Amino acid sequence: MGRLIDQYIRSEEERERAEKVEALAGRFADRAGAHDLEGSFPFENFEDLRNAGYLKITVPKAFGGDELSLYEMVLLQERLAYGDGSTALAVGWHVGQVLHLRTSRKWPDSLFAQLCRDVVSDGAMINTFATEAATGSPTRGGRPETTAVRTDGGWLITGRKTFSTLSPILDRFVVSAYIPEEDRTAEFLVFASDRVTVAETWDTIGMRATGSHDVVLDGAFAAEDARITGKGTDDGGGWLLHIPACYIGIALAARDFVLKYAQTYRPNYLTGPIAELPWVEQSIGQIEVELRTARSLLYAAADRWDREPMERRPHLKPELGLAKYVATNNAIKVVDMAMRIAGGASLSRTFPLERYYRDVRAGLHNPPMDNMVLQALAADALSEN
Ligand SMILES: Cc1cc2nc3c(=O)[nH]c(=O)nc-3n(C[C@H](O)[C@H](O)[C@H](O)COP(=O)(O)OP(=O)(O)OC[C@H]3O[C@@H](n4cnc5c(N)ncnc54)[C@H](O)[C@@H]3O)c2cc1C
Incomplete structure (x- = not known):
């Protein structure tokens, strides 16, 4: 009888990928206890993921990625979590969102192309910071207290996001913000700068190594084309x-x-x-x-x-x-x-x-x-x- 964890592998290709990820997961398991105890972010795991090409698994082939299906992604994510839940959840936001952007095409094409190129060449990652202390989960429809105000060539974004997984390592992220002059909420792609600070607030009973700190934006700049327009197709999530x-x-x-x-x-x-x-x-x-x-x-x-x-x-x-x-x-x-x-x-x-x-x-x-x-x-x- 084979192992239960292998039960959903359908092909030799999937087995080979799973074995590679199992080796990573084994290494992460050895480190998990210490990061959990200290509540530290496992930078070395992400270096390993980058070197193994894991960060590009859902990037379209046209940009040099593996363009994995949802099923294939789930298979690998489950295996990573077998070694370390924190690392799996954190990288899951990234590989999942790239898959979502690939299928929904909700970003302007040039912005998505740039992200894909940066993932493949530099190991860039992405996540969305939408939760705030005052709104709770964004899925419940609260209006963000973070605001976006027009400036020359773009937007200035001010506010504080909670539960910002991957914040210690990201050089860019998406934030939701309210635009007072339009009385609507939109998403913006923001790059790390001296106007963005990570406040190390993440001290929880579980998932302690996800680096889900608060992110404080004090007039952070988002370029004109970094406003996510709301185009694209609903892919069901x-x-x-x-x-x-x-x-x-x-x-x-x-x-x-x-x-x-x-x-x-x-x-x-x-x-x-x-x-x-x-x-x-x-x-x-x-x-x-x-x-x-x-x-x-x-x-x-x-x-x-x-x-x-x-x-x-x-x-x-x-x-x-x-x-x-x-x-x-x-x-x-x-x-x-x-x-x-x-x-x-x-x-x-x-x-x-x-x-x-x-x-x-x-x-x-x-x-x-x-x-x-x-x-x-x-x-x-x-x-x-
Ligand atoms: C490990 C981890 C990582 C995360 N990473 C991210 C991230 O990267 N980016 C991000 O944006 N967020 C992230 N989140 C935040 C997450 O998506 C939620 O926003 C957060 O957990 C708060 O959700 P909540 O439902 O408890 O909060 P709230 O919405 O404040 O709800 C609090 C309580 O009130 C109840 N409640 C509120 N409104 C209603 C209602 N209308 N009807 C019924 N009950 C209601 C809820 O059921 C809950 O019991 C993360 C969370 C965790 C735990």
Whole structure:
């Protein structure tokens, strides 16, 4: 029987890619404990990702990238998270957004071409900073308190963004800002400058190495053509599946850890390892139910999104949300059950389980949030009649 993690590999090409990423993930796993403890950003992991060509996996072939499909991206993101959830989530925003820009074409062509060239030649990365303390999640429709005001040749942007993942390493990012003179909100591509400061506020229980600090913009300049015009096609947001892929990857790591533990740990009053105890066997079975259900939904959703013509992709939103909902909630259950099996030792920092437990919790607060998914599913159901 092959390994569970390999179950969704479909071809030799995918296997080769997965093996490369597995080697990276192994290295990141060795570093994960220290970065988690210190809350430090794993710059060396990103250097490794850049050298391995990982940052360009979703860039179109025309610019020298690999142009991977959503399914292929999910496969690799899950594997990275198996080694280190923080690094996977952080780079997931980048590779996911490049995929999204490729399919939605929402950026002006010249801006996207420049980004792709810079990703391929210099390892540039991108993320969007849309959350603010006053608005909470941008998906709920709050108006940003960050403003964009016209100046010669562009815009001056002022405000403070929270949860800005990758902020220690990015040389450019997208921000949402309110334009008072037009009474509307738009997105702008902003480059790092002396008008942009990273305030090191990220000190959380989980995903501590994502560098999701506050970013403060004090009249940061965005050129005229750096305003994202709102053109492009709704692609249904399939790229967001990098999020469930990440949390499933963490849960898989917890599952594999506890399988080994249960098969080797034998208290001296037992005749065999704890894996032979009926309740442990039942719990392992339950872990398999949670994981296999979540993964089958995740990969089915990714595959379907890849196959659907562009105009039908927005209809997949409830399915994509369902995959995320089940993956994140099941991942939390899996890590919890793994810790119950391991017992008190699971609390020790010498084992990775307690980090998985803290990291996996963050999935609840990545989009789409549970109540939004339930709302979308309900709306879908109610629209039938
Ligand atoms: C590890 C991590 C990385 C992240 N990286 C990024 C990033 O790179 N860029 C970025 O922009 N953001 C990022 N985020 C932020 C994320 O997308 C959310 O904006 C953030 O977690 C706040 O979401 P929230 O739903 O808890 O907040 P809020 O919207 O403030 O909600 C707070 C609470 O109120 C409830 N609530 C609010 N409004 C409603 C409503 N209308 N109906 C029902 N309930 C409601 C929510 O359910 C929640 O329980 C990241 C978050 C995490 C955890």
